[in-house]
Amino acid sequence: MRYSSLEQFISQRGSALAKGPISVVLVEDDVEVDTTLRHNLQCGFEHVLAFMPAEFDLPRDLQETIERIDYDTAREGATEAAINAIIEAAPKQWIYYCYNAEYLFYPFCETRAITEMLAFHTEERRDAMLTYIIDLYSDDLDQHPDAVSLERAHLDRSGYYALARPDADNHGHPKERQLDFYGGLRWRYEEHVPPARRKIDRIALFRAAPGLKLREDHTFSDEEYNTYACPWHHNITATVCSFRTAKALKSNPGSRYEIDTFKWHNSAPFEWHSRQLLDLGLMEPGQWF
Structure with a gap:
């Protein structure tokens, strides 16, 4: 599923984040994006969220298995803004965050x-x-x-x-x-x-708290x-x-x-x-x- 903004994702799918663990991948460029996402799926995360520029593409199988959020990862404070929004939307859930090619x-x-x-x-x-x-x-x-x-x-x-x-x-x-x-x-x-x-x-693995x-x-x-x-x-x-x-x-x-x-x-x-x-x-x- 694809969302045009972080706000749209939270408003439409925020309730789904009540079950974890959740993986957040911040995509900075087009290098090894698919292998990173597949690796996290194989680890057993309940949700895999990809924050990535709108112009990037994904293979069809990943389009159906992850939550894609169009997001400018290059702007200042992008990582903290994304992770803190997910913390607020997913209370008490375990969250993992990384970048592509990690x-x-x-x-x-x-x-x-x-x-x-x-x-x-x-x-x-x-x-x-x-x-x-x-x-x-x-x-x-x-x-x-x-x-x-x-x-x-x-x-x-x-x-x-x-x-x-x-x-x-x-x-x-x-x-x-x-x-x-x-x-x-x-x-x-x-x-x-x-x-x-x-x-x-x-601290890439942590539990969300108020x-x-x-x-x-x-x-x-x-x-x-x-x-x-x-x-x-x-x-x-x-x-x-x-x-x-x-x-x-x-x-x-x-x-x-x-x-x-x-x-x-x-x-x-x-x-x-x-x-x-x-x-x-x-x-x-x-x-x-």
């Missing part, structure tokens, strides 16, 4: 549906889940000048680190159970990435949502494997001609399997086995 992986996702994981996470009294944005890139930029190739996808197997997140309201002391995570292409090519966009952490707001830096107005774990033990974390940074570095004039290859000695072929991400320590199952 793929969610969570522990044991090959055999367990997203609903199973979120049910367990809810039982642990958690309303949000930390996800790491793990950069993917083609190993051959001559063959794939936009750096995107599902068949030749690579990732960094090391080079990730975390720093304490200072609390401006508490004289700069570290926030409790919050860290800023770095690594991947944003770390290796940080001279081309604004400081505010260098972090690789995102008054909850997503902020520009991918954190939420409720500070407990921004924590990596509860106070008593480690929780599940997940990854969003993403070509987004590689695409940006190869499309922006300031970096396009400075990068001949993203490969380095710590590159490894991406196996498209949760076991690789678990083995590399890029996500953890917590108490979920």
Whole structure:
């Protein structure tokens, strides 16, 4: 089903959002849009919403299985406006958001549906889940000048680190159970990435609540949502494997001609399997086995 605006979608289909989990895909360009949407359908989301420019097209099977909303994803504040509107329209439902050419992986996702994981996470009294944005890139930029190739996808197997997140309201002391995570292409090519966009952490999975707001830096107005774990033990974390940074570095004039290859000695072929991400320590199952 297609809607000409976010307002039309909420007025006509808002009641359908009373059942989750809900996937929101913000489409910034025409790269791997169909594979992203199909990946989210395969994860088991009840609704998959595609916010995308009106001029983009979709295959017929996706036109019948997702909710398409015509939306200008390039305007300032587009992500926060879309997600905050869905939060208000879908109280208490689990929501996942990503961009095109991004793929969610969570522990044991090959055999367990997203609903199973979120049910367990809810039982642990958690309303949000930390996800790491793990950069993917083609190993051959001559063959794939936009750096995107599902068949030749690579990732960094090391080079990730975390720093304490200072609390401006508490004289700069570290926030409790919050860290800023770095690594991947944003770390290796940080001279081309604004400081505010260098972090690789995102609370991509969360439960809607009254008054909850997503902020520009991918954190939420409720500070407990921004924590990596509860106070008593480690929780599940997940990854969003993403070509987004590689695409940006190869499309922006300031970096396009400075990068001949993203490969380095710590590159490894991406196996498209949760076991690789678990083995590399890029996500953890917590108490979920």
